[in-house]
Amino acid sequence: MALIVQKYGGTSVGSVERIRNVAERVAKFKMLGHQVVVVVSAMSGETNRLIALAKEIQKEPDPRELDVLLSTGEQVTIALLAMALKDLGLRAKSYTGAQVRIVTDSAHTKARILSIDENRIREDLASGHVVVVAGFQGIDEAGNITTLGRGGSDTTGVALAAALKADECQIYTDVDGVYTTDPRIVPDARKLDTITFEEMLELASLGSKVLQIRSVEFAGKYQVKLRVLSSFADEGEGTLITFEEDSMEQPVITGIAFNRDEAKLTVLGVPDKPGIAAHILGPIADANIDVDMIVQNVGIDGTTDFSFTVHRNEMKKALDVLAMVKSAIGARDVIGDDRIAKVSIVGVGMRNHAGVAGMMFKTLAQENINIQMISTSEIKISVIVDDKYMELAVRALHQAFGLDRSPAA
Ligand code: ADP
Ligand code: ASP
Ligand code: MG
DSSP states (O other): OOEEEEEEOTGGGSSHHHHHHHHHHHHHHHHTTOEEEEEEOOOTTHHHHHHHHHHHHOSSOOHHHHHHHHHHHHHHHHHHHHHHHHHTTOOEEEEOHHHHTEEEOSOTTSOOEEEEOOHHHHHHHHTTOEEEEETTEEEOTTSOEEEOOTTTHHHHHHHHHHHTTOSEEEEEESSSSOBSSOTTTOTTOOBOSEEEHHHHHHHHHTTOTTSOHHHHHHHHHHTOOEEEEESSOSSOOOEEEESSOOSSOOOSOOEEEEEOOEEEEEEEEEEOSTTHHHHHHHHHHHTTOOEEEEEEOOOSSSEEEEEEEEEGGGHHHHHHHHHHHHHHHTOSEEEEEOOEEEEEEEOGGGGGOSSHHHHHHHHHHHTTOOOOEEEEETTEEEEEEEGGGHHHHHHHHHHHTTOSOOTTO
């Protein structure tokens, strides 16, 4: 007998029929004698619908009230799934995050889980219940409802699995595993049987939304056995996130991620002297804006251009800050560009291979795609390119690094 936490995403609970399918899958695991905790998302589209409603009332919705609103999406699906399970003759109980006592910090709309009281869940499991928990939400010490950021149900699933020391956490979604890149962009993308934790962490942080980054962090911290599978297919092992690297030869590149979440800011004609980077980025940090990539050129005529990227939602705020910085440091101008995309190649195999960056740049050059910024780490290379070339870049790189499905497969 095993204790399994299963998480079902929005599409997997997107209709009454699909909720019944989920109940049937859960029932199969119960019949095999396992204890099952189920985490569900809101029905697909529901969280977006609620956000749009809020924005009709307030252009920038109050974060505390937004969390009260958004948490209702998951409250609907836990109740419906519990009913569907009962309809199959199983014992089931649903709980909101607050009812479980999933305690978070107070950072509304992006709260972090601090602790989970798993006692009640254990009691229910011991008495033969399937426990259904609302994903994406918690409660802070003061009793306010919080949410964990978009895609946060993944994190609820893995955090519960960690708290309960579950044998496995299964993330059921609309694809049958983690692919070499988003199969919606590259139909030839290949499903991976395993992926290392480090690679999954990079892919998630660079934009692959198949798993929320925090769920991967939790899995690493608590060594949760984590698997991504399809809620639509009956068979298949999905993709297992592994903590040991395969001793066999690793491919150079395992996957490609991309996102359109960032905007680029450039300060033009900055005096090229010590302390300039601090002068520009200090006030940005003070305004609580996170900076991702940074490029500073060496000046020839005593001035230089300084560029960096921030989240797109914060471009306006950053421009306001820079407007003040500009006159203080005597820069010529400040420009913002939100028509950029970040494309990243990821693979632990990069450690043992030279020439990966060269290959990436050559591939993009052949497609006439200009690289605006570059950043690297031991197992990834990211570039910023014009938004409109993002898909082309991903496809070209996918093919160049031999990730396409072979015709025979
Ligand atoms: P859920 O609602 O089940 O949480 P998401 O939409 O959040 O589902 O995540 C699943 C989606 O992630 C897939 O439909 C796919 O388009 C996208 N995706 C992005 N990158 C990848 C990847 N490397 N492998 C698989 N899916 C990916
Ligand atoms: N319903 C939330 C969202 O759409 C959480 C989730 O699905 O994981 O982001
Ligand atoms: Mg998701």
